[in-house]
Amino acid sequence: MPNPHPRKSGQAIIFLMVVMVIGLLAVVWNFDLHRVISAKLRMRNAGDSAAMAAARWQGHSLNMIGDLNLIQAAILSLAYEEYQDALSEWEDAGGEASGEPEPEFEDYYDLAEMEALHELRLRIEFVGPLAGFAVAQQTAFNNGALPDPRLAANLVDFAADLRDEVARQPYDNAFDEYADLLDMLVFRGVAVSSYSLRLRNHPLTNEEFYGAIAQALADWWCPMYAYRDEMENYEDFESWTKLDTEFRYNFMFDLQLDEFTMTLSTDGYDIPNSAMLDGDDYTEEFGDFITSNEVIEAFGSSGFAFEGMLEALDVEWHVYNNSWARPWPRPAEYDDETNPRRLKPLAIHSRVKTKYNYLGAVSGISMSAEVGRGILASSDNETVDLSYRAKAKPFGFLNLDAGQEPPHYFGFVFPAFEEVRLVHFDIGNKVLSGVFYEHVTRHLESYLDRGPEATNPQCSYCQLLVKWEELNFQDGLEWLERAYNDDRNNPCDPEDDGYDPVWGDAGGGATGGS
Amino acid sequence: MALLCLILFGILQVSYVVAARNVINYAAVATARAASVGLNDFMLYKVSHYAAIPAAGPIYTPQGFTGERPEGESAGALFSNALSRKKTPRSSIGQYEVANAQTYHLSSTAEYNTILDYDNWQREETDIHFTVEEDDKLDLLHVTIEQNIPLVLPFSRAFFSHLNTVKAERNGEDGTYPAKLIRAKATIEDHAKLYLIGTRD
Numbered sequence: 001m002p003n004p005h006p007r008k009s010g011q012a013i014i015f016l017m018v019v020m021v022i023g024l025l026a027v028v029w030n031f032d033l034h035r036v037i038s039a040k041l042r043m044r045n046a047g048d049s050a051a052m053a054a055a056r057w058q059g060h061s062l063n064m065i066g067d068l069n070l071i072q073a074a075i076l077s078l079a080y081e082e083y084q085d086a087l088s089e090w091e092d093a094g095g096e097a098s099g100e101p102e103p104e105f106e107d108y109y110d111l112a113e114m115e116a117l118h119e120l121r122l123r124i125e126f127v128g129p130l131a132g133f134a135v136a137q138q139t140a141f142n143n144g145a146l147p148d149p150r151l152a153a154n155l156v157d158f159a160a161d162l163r164d165e166v167a168r169q170p171y172d173n174a175f176d177e178y179a180d181l182l183d184m185l186v187f188r189g190v191a192v193s194s195y196s197l198r199l200r201n202h203p204l205t206n207e208e209f210y211g212a213i214a215q216a217l218a219d220w221w222c223p224m225y226a227y228r229d230e231m232e233n234y235e236d237f238e239s240w241t242k243l244d245t246e247f248r249y250n251f252m253f254d255l256q257l258d259e260f261t262m263t264l265s266t267d268g269y270d271i272p273n274s275a276m277l278d279g280d281d282y283t284e285e286f287g288d289f290i291t292s293n294e295v296i297e298a299f300g301s302s303g304f305a306f307e308g309m310l311e312a313l314d315v316e317w318h319v320y321n322n323s324w325a326r327p328w329p330r331p332a333e334y335d336d337e338t339n340p341r342r343l344k345p346l347a348i349h350s351r352v353k354t355k356y357n358y359l360g361a362v363s364g365i366s367m368s369a370e371v372g373r374g375i376l377a378s379s380d381n382e383t384v385d386l387s388y389r390a391k392a393k394p395f396g397f398l399n400l401d402a403g404q405e406p407p408h409y410f411g412f413v414f415p416a417f418e419e420v421r422l423v424h425f426d427i428g429n430k431v432l433s434g435v436f437y438e439h440v441t442r443h444l445e446s447y448l449d450r451g452p453e454a455t456n457p458q459c460s461y462c463q464l465l466v467k468w469e470e471l472n473f474q475d476g477l478e479w480l481e482r483a484y485n486d487d488r489n490n491p492c493d494p495e496d497d498g499y500d501p502v503w504g505d506a507g508g509g510a511t512g513g514s
Numbered sequence: 515m516a517l518l519c520l521i522l523f524g525i526l527q528v529s530y531v532v533a534a535r536n537v538i539n540y541a542a543v544a545t546a547r548a549a550s551v552g553l554n555d556f557m558l559y560k561v562s563h564y565a566a567i568p569a570a571g572p573i574y575t576p577q578g579f580t581g582e583r584p585e586g587e588s589a590g591a592l593f594s595n596a597l598s599r600k601k602t603p604r605s606s607i608g609q610y611e612v613a614n615a616q617t618y619h620l621s622s623t624a625e626y627n628t629i630l631d632y633d634n635w636q637r638e639e640t641d642i643h644f645t646v647e648e649d650d651k652l653d654l655l656h657v658t659i660e661q662n663i664p665l666v667l668p669f670s671r672a673f674f675s676h677l678n679t680v681k682a683e684r685n686g687e688d689g690t691y692p693a694k695l696i697r698a699k700a701t702i703e704d705h706a707k708l709y710l711i712g713t714r715d
Binding site for chain 2: 034421424
């Protein structure tokens with residue numbers, strides 16, 4: 001006989017269990033989120049410390065090169081003193097009438113010794129930053145960085161390219177030795193990269209183009225205004241202008257130096273291009289500086305250092321290249337009506353001190369790692385891709401009688417670098433993220449040859465190129481036309497409505513927080 | 515049954531607050547790092563906001579000419595999209611947020627909120643606020659970030675209404691919700707002090 005009052009209390013237990021499972025999932029979800037954020041924070045610390053360590057080595061390398069320049073000047077100073085004595089004796093003996101040949105300055109120093117010093121400087125210039133690259137790896141690992149196998153593969157490729165490189169080498173076997181050191185680093189594990197390529201101006205090698213595609217996908221076409229021509233003329237992947245895919249690498253943490261030989265011209269002596277002075281000012285101040293230098297004085301004779309440097313016309317020196325003479329970007333200043341908008345300002349809060357207002361050597365790093373999504377991941381392959389970029393820079397100045405001046409004040413490299421600080425990522429040469437580097441060097445060629453079907457499905461930039469093919473360009477062009485025909489309410493060029501008076505003309509001018 | 519529903523939404527709401535705390539902590543670190551290299555207050559505003567997108571509620575712009583939001587899941591629903599560059603963001607919004615990090619940071623005062631804007635940033639009381647204090651003796655910067663997170667899940671009043679309430683926008687409509695004030699602090703060395711003239715003030 002059926003029970004007219006069936007028991008219902010069991011249903012609540014089922015619901016309670018559902019609630020408990022959802023509660024547990026919420027806890028695990030938070031745990032996973034915390035894990036990802038912790039990994040991001042660790043990567044920030046590791047990246048910053050690696051950039052600082054590399055910059056410290058840049059400073060050490062520059063100081064060592066500067067010391068060798070000073071030692072060379074000291075040797076030439078001693079030689080010039082001997083030469084002067086010999087010249088006096090020759091003149092006292094009657095000069096030409098004595099029948100003895102007139103003493104020549106180059107006979108009083110050993111050119112081979114000068115060349116040995118020069119090669120030593122070249123080796124420091126080339127390998128010193130690579131040592132910084134190695135130190136950056138160790139520093140990053142000490143701060144919790146994870147090894148990056150894709151970076152290791154890229155470095156092996158780079159080493160192989162270097163071995164095939166036919167360009168002039170700074171010294172014999174330089175590229176082979178560099179490649180061997182890179183291979184050794186890869187063997188020990190790497191986490192920090194410093195991808196830097198000399199890219200030509202082409203939409204496909206410009207990260208902003210990919211951002212514009214993403215915005216167009218969300219029906220926001222403003223950034224595509226810069227690519228109107230491409231939208232109007234694009235038919236398929238063969239419409240792209242062909243790209244030179246033989247990319248030139250920049251070496252890691254390049255010190256931005258040149259080799260220099262003193263030459264005589266009709267105006268006098270040629271001085272390094274990066275020097276901040278010219279003419280009599282240069283001669284006077286440089287003479288005072290070099291003859292009163294402690295290192296040169298320690299060698300026993302400093303009085304002739306200036307003459308020795310000027311007149312040793314077959315001796316090479318290390319000088320700063322023109323990048324040292326480039327100042328930092330102007331700060332976007334509040335209510336600064338004099339700021340010319342043609343020059344993109346950097347959104348920093350004030351100007352750079354004169355003694356530090358140079359670019360030159362900057363150590364830029366980028367890191368990337370894949371972190372498992374955690375307990376709630378549906379498979380082991382489900383990862384969160386973390387990336388971080390940072391830059392640091394060696395800072396120094398020359399102490400002169402008149403005050404403190406930038407290191408490149410005289411153009412010659414002298415030991416000056418005592419400090420290292422983090423700088424914003426937009427300072428100095430561009431460093432690419434690993435993902436974009438791989439996209440440009442590996443994926444673009446096959447895309448340009450065979451179209452979107454040949455792109456890498458794991459590459460986010462490739463995916464955006466696939467989406468680019470799917471965009472309705474006609475709609476986009478009409479959208480832009482409507483926007484730019486509306487003078488009063490153009491969403492792509494909005495007028496400041498005064499909502500943010502606190503910031504004034506604070507500018508945009510910085511690609512990110514680091 | 516009603517009690518169990520209450521508990522269920524309570525768990526979800528607390529979980530959301532804990533996650534938001536994590537995100538605001540991260541935003542404080544990101545903002546402190548930006549301040550340490552001398553970025554101006556406008557940049558700090560953008561950095562603090564971009565880093566805290568997961569706690570920003572549904573996306574508000576871009577809306578295009580039609581005023582319609584792009585299709586896809588809301589930012590709050592997919593924290594990890596905004597936390598990192600994913601290879602395959604699950605939604606068009608996620609892809610948009612990640613791909614436009616640079617454009618957003620480069621934008622001017624007139625442009626930034628046409629690129630990314632969210633419901634919680636529409637009102638002063640639910641927006642993110644930051645302060646930077648300089649410690650001249652130790653060359654340190656102390657950065658504090660705070661945000662009133664509106665709690666919009668059903669039954670949230672039962673748990674949080676005693677804290678405080680805020681007016682917030684949700685999907686274009688104003689409402690009054692209980693809110694949890696989340697505050698995070700980060701301290702970092704002031705690197706820019708060596709090479710920039712003057713101070714942040």
